[in-house]
Amino acid sequence: MIDLLSVDFMQRALIAALLVGTVAPMVGIFLVQRRLSLIGDGMGHVALAGVAIGLVSGTAPVLTALLAAVVAAVVIELLRARGRTNGDVALAVIFYGGIAGGVVIISKSPSGTPANLMKYLFGSILTTQRTDLYVFAGLALLISVTTWALRPRLFAVANDEEYARAVGLPVLTLNIVLAVLTATTVVVAMRVVGLLLISALMIVPNAASQLVARSFSGGVRWAIAFGLVSSVGGVALSYPLDTPSGGTIVLLAVALFVVTAVVTSVMARVGGRKHDVAETHEHEHGAECGHPAVTHGDHVDYVHDGHLHAAHEGHYDEHGVHQDHPAPRGPETASTGPAGTTSGPTTGSRT
Amino acid sequence: MRSAPLVSRDVAPSDAVLTLRGASFGYGDGAVLSDVDLSIRKGEIVAIVGPNGSGKSTLMKGVLGLNERVGGTVTLFGTDSAEFHDRARLGYVPQRHTLSASVRATAEEIVATGRLPRIGWLGRLRATDRQIVARSLDVVGLADRAATEVSTLSGGQQRRVLIARALAGQPEVLIMDEPTAGVDAANQHVLADVLDRLVERDVTMVIVTHELGALERLLTRIVVIDGGRIRFDGTPKAYSAARDTVHHDHDSHHHDLELDGHHPSLGHGPLDVDHTDRSRP
Numbered sequence: 239m240i241d242l243l244s245v246d247f248m249q250r251a252l253i254a255a256l257l258v259g260t261v262a263p264m265v266g267i268f269l270v271q272r273r274l275s276l277i278g279d280g281m282g283h284v285a286l287a288g289v290a291i292g293l294v295s296g297t298a299p300v301l302t303a304l305l306a307a308v309v310a311a312v313v314i315e316l317l318r319a320r321g322r323t324n325g326d327v328a329l330a331v332i333f334y335g336g337i338a339g340g341v342v343i344i345s346k347s348p349s350g351t352p353a354n355l356m357k358y359l360f361g362s363i364l365t366t367q368r369t370d371l372y373v374f375a376g377l378a379l380l381i382s383v384t385t386w387a388l389r390p391r392l393f394a395v396a397n398d399e400e401y402a403r404a405v406g407l408p409v410l411t412l413n414i415v416l417a418v419l420t421a422t423t424v425v426v427a428m429r430v431v432g433l434l435l436i437s438a439l440m441i442v443p444n445a446a447s448q449l450v451a452r453s454f455s456g457g458v459r460w461a462i463a464f465g466l467v468s469s470v471g472g473v474a475l476s477y478p479l480d481t482p483s484g485g486t487i488v489l490l491a492v493a494l495f496v497v498t499a500v501v502t503s504v505m506a507r508v509g510g511r512k513h514d515v516a517e518t519h520e521h522e523h524g525a526e527c528g529h530p531a532v533t534h535g536d537h538v539d540y541v542h543d544g545h546l547h548a549a550h551e552g553h554y555d556e557h558g559v560h561q562d563h564p565a566p567r568g569p570e571t572a573s574t575g576p577a578g579t580t581s582g583p584t585t586g587s588r589t
Numbered sequence: 590m591r592s593a594p595l596v597s598r599d600v601a602p603s604d605a606v607l608t609l610r611g612a613s614f615g616y617g618d619g620a621v622l623s624d625v626d627l628s629i630r631k632g633e634i635v636a637i638v639g640p641n642g643s644g645k646s647t648l649m650k651g652v653l654g655l656n657e658r659v660g661g662t663v664t665l666f667g668t669d670s671a672e673f674h675d676r677a678r679l680g681y682v683p684q685r686h687t688l689s690a691s692v693r694a695t696a697e698e699i700v701a702t703g704r705l706p707r708i709g710w711l712g713r714l715r716a717t718d719r720q721i722v723a724r725s726l727d728v729v730g731l732a733d734r735a736a737t738e739v740s741t742l743s744g745g746q747q748r749r750v751l752i753a754r755a756l757a758g759q760p761e762v763l764i765m766d767e768p769t770a771g772v773d774a775a776n777q778h779v780l781a782d783v784l785d786r787l788v789e790r791d792v793t794m795v796i797v798t799h800e801l802g803a804l805e806r807l808l809t810r811i812v813v814i815d816g817g818r819i820r821f822d823g824t825p826k827a828y829s830a831a832r833d834t835v836h837h838d839h840d841s842h843h844h845d846l847e848l849d850g851h852h853p854s855l856g857h858g859p860l861d862v863d864h865t866d867r868s869r870p
Contacts, residue, residue: 271692387711394702397694401683404653405706405758406676444692452738454694538733549733551741 250371251363251430251473251483257378258427258439259469263447263461264385265423266440268416270448271396277314277417278437280333281424284310286340286433289358293347299358300373303428307421310336315417319410361432361484363476374426381422384415392416393454430473432484439465442491446498464494514556604631605667606762606793607652612661614644614651620659621647622817629795631761634788634807637797639814648814649764649797653681666761677706680760682751684767690740696750697735700725703757725756729783745776749783762793769802777803 269275288306292299310332317328344355357365366374385392395402395412403409420440427436447460472487479486529540529547539546539557546557608628613620622644629635639645650656652663654670663670666678680703688699703725704718714722726735729749734742739750748768755763768784769777781803787794788807796804801811811828813821821831 267692273691390702390705390713393694393698394705397699397702398683398688400655401681401754402702404655404676404679404681404683405703406674407705448693451693452695453736454692454698457693549737551737552743552746 245477247364247366248473248477250366250368252470253371254366254374254426254430255469255473255483255487256466257374258423258430259466260462261378261381261385262423262427262431262436262439262469263443263465264382264458265416265419266444267447267454267458267461268392268396269420269440270444271393272416275441276437278420278424278440279434280314280329280336281307281310281421282428282433282436283333283340284336285421285424285428286358287336287343288340289428289433290340290343290347293349294343298369298373300370300425300428304377304422304425306336307424308418311417311421312414315410315414319413356482357432358428359432359434360482361428361430361435361487363430363473363483366429370429374429377422377426381419381426384419388412388415389458430469430483431487432482435484435488438488438491439469442488442495443468446491446495449495449498449502464491464498468494515550515553605629605664606631606633607666607795608662608664609652610662610664612651612663613659614647614656615659616656620817622651622814623659624661625819627812627819627822629762629793631793632791633809634794635796635810635812636801636804636808637795637812637814638799638801640799643815644817645797645799645814646766649766649795652795653679653764677758678761680755680758680763682748682755682763682765682768684770688739688747688751693738693740695736696726696731696739696742696753697722699739699750700735700753700757703754706758721759722753722757725753728756728786729753730779743776745772745780748772748776748780752783756787760792762795763787764795764797766797767799768796769798769800769804774803780804781807 266278269277285303285307288303289299291297291306292302295302314329314332341355344358356362391407391412392415394407395409396416399409402412423440424433424436427439431439443461443464444457446464447457451457451460468491469487472490473483475481475490476483476486529542531538531540532546533539534546534548534557537548539548540554541547547554548557549555606629609625612625612627613623614625615621625648627648637645637648647656651658652665652670654676658670665673701714701718701722704714704722708714708718723732723735726732729752731746731749731753734746739747742750752763752765752768768780772780784794784804784807794807796808798804801808805825808825811821811823811825812819813828821828823831
């Protein structure tokens with residue numbers, strides 16, 4: 239690792255990887271939520287046209303790519319909002335027009351070799367310039383601040399667009415902002431991940447995080463963790479292995495997803511065995527149900543016919559027999575610690 | 590604030606929550622629902638009943654501004670709906686299938702989105718907002734499931750999450766779309782108890798449904814819509830008297846309605862607990 243850090247281009251690639259690994263999953267979770275997992279892919283296609291124009295005209299490809307992707311993002315959201323049945327086809331025209339235009343224009347540029355094209359499509363640790371890095375850092379900061387500030391609203395719109403509209407949230411504006419964030423992420427990621435694989439770093443860490451998370455905020459944290467491990471790990475591995483960094487990053491993300499899937503399903507099977515569900519009854523426990531409430535560790539149990547019932551997911555867990563009840567003595571009995579025969583998980587201890 | 594007073598029949602404009610006059614709603618060219626006159630006052634518990642495709646959902650979405658108004662006027666809290674921007678005053682409870690499970694989210698996170706229209710563009714939920722969210726969950730009986738992932742909740746519980754979300758915006762009227770559809774009998778009674786609690790808090794409710802079911806005992810008024818028009822508008826008593834003349838083959842079961850003296854506890858405070866009359870299994 240010391241070796242890696244002493245190489246100049248590796249330093250830059252690793253910093254770029256840190257930025258991408260943080261930002262891509264943050265934006266990606268809203269795409270997963272809106273079931274638009276593939277939209278980042280399309281924006282990568284359009285960004286290629288921007289890169290090509292930059293190479294031919296001699297301007298910085300990062301800026302032309304940003305411009306192309308952002309324009310495409312706004313057009314896509316407006317098309318989607320109009321709700322025409324051919325909106326989907328219009329997206330396909332934009333996306334394929336973008337990549338086809340990119341390939342053709344690049345072939346006319348002085349640096350338009352197939353090897354050069356491959357770097358843009360699949361990522362390379364060699365291509366991140368020092369000036370790029372400042373731009374990427376600025377953009378990454380912009381993306382994370384915007385995403386953080388708008389997170390509750392982006393979540394609300396992606397969760398239930400009709401409701402958001404009914405209560406007067408600016409749905410179209412928020413959707414356009416998300417599209418522009420996606421386009422900007424594509425550009426930040428284009429050097430190390432590559433334009434064809436970018437979408438994977440937005441989506442795959444989220445796919446893995448959804449297996450472990452129990453809440454939206456937990457989902458964001460896990461996704462960033464998976465994203466950082468894949469992007470930094472992928473860049474670090476691509477140097478000794480001499481592989482394209484984008485492919486290495488995505489393979490690592492996919493491997494993390496598979497491992498997480500196996501581990502969580504094994505744990506669910508083991509956990510499920512000692513999980514004891516109480517008999518169903520028609521009412522819900524609460525302040526008005528008449529059953530005494532006792533605190534039990536980090537949660538509240540209700541004493542139902544001498545048994546402790548704890549809310550878990552859609553049902554109640556059986557938390558054992560309560561010695562002091564049914565004689566109702568109120569919540570203060572809790573401090574003595576009810577029922578040693580606790581079994582099963584409780585809602586409170588899950589995160 | 591208030592535009593020219595639209596006095597409609599016996600309704601004083603000051604307590605009119607929503608008033609429709611000659612309103613027609615639809616999509617593009619065709620009106621699904623035409624020429625509706627309807628006024629709902631504060632404190633009313635109105636069921637809008639009709640078979641599938643009768644236009645009742647179109648009416649509700651029209652009031653919420655979710656589809657096109659083809660003609661007539663809609664007045665919300667005395668303001669013409671075109672100029673009405675404080676939409677959080679209308680608490681919308683959609684059908685459960687909108688509680689998407691594409692990503693994990695806790696009941697609390699979903700309910701917190703209902704608070705957003707009440708805070709500024711870049712504002713975050715503050716302690717008071719969090720308290721209101723917690724209170725909303727408590728009212729619907731889900732306080733101990735605040736941190737539970739919503740997709741693991743039962744259908745009836747998910748329905749109540751959506752009610753809590755609307756309550757978090759502190760609306761003046763709750764507009765509910767098919768709250769009982771797909772909820773089993775036991776959970777319908779839990780739901781009716783929750784709505785009971787809301788009635789005690791003077792929440793005005795508009796319930797769009799194709800079956801009255803367990804909710805029938807709560808209602809003060811029933812509006813029947815069929816074929817894009819209002820066919821009946823009156824008290825549950827008048828409804829049961831008129832049942833034979835009103836087309837209602839969608840609603841096969843019917844109980845005696847004890848409407849008079851139905852709200853003995855209207856004066857109670859929001860967190861009063863004295864439901865000793867309920868028998869629990």
